[in-house]
Amino acid sequence: MDEIVTSFELSLEPDTELAGVDAQPFSVELIRKSKIATTISRARYGSFQEKRACLLTFESKFIPYYGVRFKYVEVELRIVRSDASIIAYEPHQWRGKASTTLVQQTSRVGDPGVSVSGMNIGADVGYTRQSEHGEVKRAWLESELESTAVSWRLGENDATREGVPKPFQGALIITAEEELSIRVKYYVKLSKSADPMSWRPGYARTAKPLKLDRTFIGEGVGPDVDGVDAMEKEEFQLSSFISTSWDM
Structure with a gap:
């Protein structure tokens, strides 16, 4: 039996298609x-909306690297089997604290020209006008x-x-029978x-699907959910398995 992979580290590769976008x-x-670095913190099977389902959480x-920061990140988690589907997930969106930055704008105002003896003469007698205004910026998270x-x-x-806000935690409920595999791409x-x-743009992806089907992981990965059938209870909150309390 193959070893269950619950944690893996991916090195980024440059996106050569967009390498010329940056002027510097x-x-x-x-x-x-x-x-x-990604960790599958929980993979537990139970029922949700009277369907057999898997609760999956990850971080x-x-x-x-030194002197570099993540300006933007897109995380994609895809189910390999076509007969499985994602029926709930968290988080959906988030907005950070507001900060104001000054944006300078330069515009050219010119004289359209003068008319002499019936001829239009364009005179370069315009001037440059500079202005600045404040724009509100926030760290953010969106999903699809x-x-x-x-x-x-x-x-x-x-x-x-x-x-970007970090670390990132995601939670999903996936309708699945016995077999379930996922791919992760950044x-x-x-x-x-x-x-x-x-x-500069870059990407990383898992080399092969991660098997999380019931026959492969047995009783599951990570802490139990106080009885996995708790997913059927009205008070069950998928959002309780993730945190978006970023102070930024």
Whole structure:
């Protein structure tokens, strides 16, 4: 029997398709030395809405290399089997503390020209006008659900530039019979702290599906759920298995 994989660490690879987007790219080695550590903290089978289901919780830690931060992260968890589906998940969205940053705007105001003896002469007598205004920025989290996949997108506060909220915790209820496998994929944007306007894209994914089916994991992974059938109780809250109490 294969060993049950509940924790794994992925090294990032640069996204070569978008390598030319950044006008000031930095070394791809800074990307490869940044990592994402994922732990399947719970995989328990029970029933939900009178269907056989699996409660799955996990945590992702974003580990940047020295002098680099995670500016944006997209986490995708996909069910491999087509007859399984995600019927509930957390978190859905989150907004951090508001910060204000000044945005400068430059505009050119010019004279349309003068008319001399019936001819229009364009005179370059315009001037440059500068203005600034405050914009409210926040760290944020958004999500999108498909039948067999859920994606979470995390963004940093563009004013404070502290990186994305971390660690990230996700929880799902998946309708499943005996067999269940998942794939996890990450897409990121990394930025150098010394040059906050510079960024590079990268990605990481599991090399093969992670088997979490009932015959493979037996009684399950991680703490019990006070009797897995608690998922059928009205007071059951999926949100109690994750935390979004980021102080940022």
